[in-house]
Amino acid sequence: DVAHVRIAAPPRFGAALIHDRQGLLLLVSSLYGANTLKVANQAAHVIARLTPGLRAEGVGVDPRAFTPAAFIRVALLDLGHVLLIGAALILLVLLVALRDWRAALISFVAIPVSLLAAVGVITALGITLNTMALAGLAIALGELVDDAVVDVENITRRLRENRAAAAPAPRLLVILRASLEVRSAIVFASAAVVVAFTPVIAL
Structure with a gap:
């Protein structure tokens, strides 16, 4: 046998x-x-x-023995709390930096709008919200806040100067010119960040 x-x-x-x-x-x-x-x-x-x-x-x-989903649910709950605290701190920093509640609010609103758009694109592409995706979103949000502060601060300054001018220019024209003034600097700064994190894609 x-x-x-x-x-x-x-x-x-x-x-x-x-x-x-x-x-x-x-x-x-x-x-x-x-x-x-x-x-x-x-x-x-x-x-x-x-x-x-x-x-x-x-x-x-x-x-109830061992369920990784339980840890994921706790992590998502903690993430929600962190996002709320982070949003409050960002709004406070913007208010202190810009000293104008309208300019700070404009910069702040850009964050959730951009985040929702990014999550929509990620969902449409079928990418799950894993650690790498969340890290990418965090980096992008940091870059977004920096760019928004630079853009809004320059626009606010140019509008203030325009109001004090003898012959004020149209408001929309001032906003467009002020935005274009810092556009190249913002684009190059964002490109530098993208290049710096490009090797991470190969991981």
Whole structure:
């Protein structure tokens, strides 16, 4: 005889103890690129449907053992708190730097609008909000705040000078000229940041 073949459960490896009693640990792994939260919710739904039948057979089910989705939910909740605190601090810094609540508000509004647009593009491309994507958004937001402050500060200064001029120019023309004055500097500064972080794409 070469071997004995029979239909049975695969050999057990490892050990699982639940409340000092032997148990069975069921592992559910998601495929590469799958959404962990979505997979965890679907697995929880399946377990909830199987639980009544298993308990009728005397098998206890505890789905709380180890769920990476729980850590992700906590991280997302913490991220929301950090975003709120960061938004308040950014608004405060803009008010102190620009000394004009309207200019500060204009710069501040550019942040959520740009963030929503970026998230929309990321979602449309099918990219998940992983660590790399969040880091990229953080870098982009930092660059956005810097550019917005430079742009709005120059526009505010030129409008103030225009109001004091003997023959004031049209308001829209002053805004356009003031924005174009700093445009090349902003573009080159943004390009330098992009070039500096380009090697990260190869990781």
